[in-house]
Amino acid sequence: MMRGAAVVILVALVALPAAAAEYRRPSATQMQELRRWLCPNGGSPVRGAPGRCDGGGGRRGYGGASPAPGWDRGLPTASRAQSKCPEGTRPVLARGHDDVVRCLPG
Numbered sequence: 001m002m003r004g005a006a007v008v009i010l011v012a013l014v015a016l017p018a019a020a021a022e023y024r025r026p027s028a029t030q031m032q033e034l035r036r037w038l039c040p041n042g043g044s045p046v047r048g049a050p051g052r053c054d055g056g057g058g059r060r061g062y063g064g065a066s067p068a069p070g071w072d073r074g075l076p077t078a079s080r081a082q083s084k085c086p087e088g089t090r091p092v093l094a095r096g097h098d099d100v101v102r103c104l105p106g
Contacts, residue, residue, distance in 0.1 A: 026034065038045050039053035046052040085091050085103035094100040 035044050041053070041055075043053040043055045046054050082101055085101075088105060089103040090106050091101045092104045094102050
């Protein structure tokens with residue numbers, strides 16, 4: 001029984017360098033395609049932060065900028081005070097808050 005296990009281990013050890021030799025580092029073109037796939041909006045993947053891209057263009061993350069610049073163009077600045085709910089909605093206390101009101105349909 002031990003002899004059979006030793007043969008299996010020996011065969012596995014002999015096969016490892018062959019499997020390792022098959023791997024080749026991706027070419028520059030392939031790396032560019034991977035970056036475009038991982039970060040479709042530009043930049044390159046951030047090491048140690050799966051799913052994050054550095055944003056490209058010299059910025060890191062969002063750099064304090066809005067993730068979708070211009071979406072708030074034309075809106076008044078925040079007054080930090082509750083305003084009246086628009087027609088067709090009603091004020092409802094937000095879950096877990098005593099001082100936050102949400103305007104919900106109805």
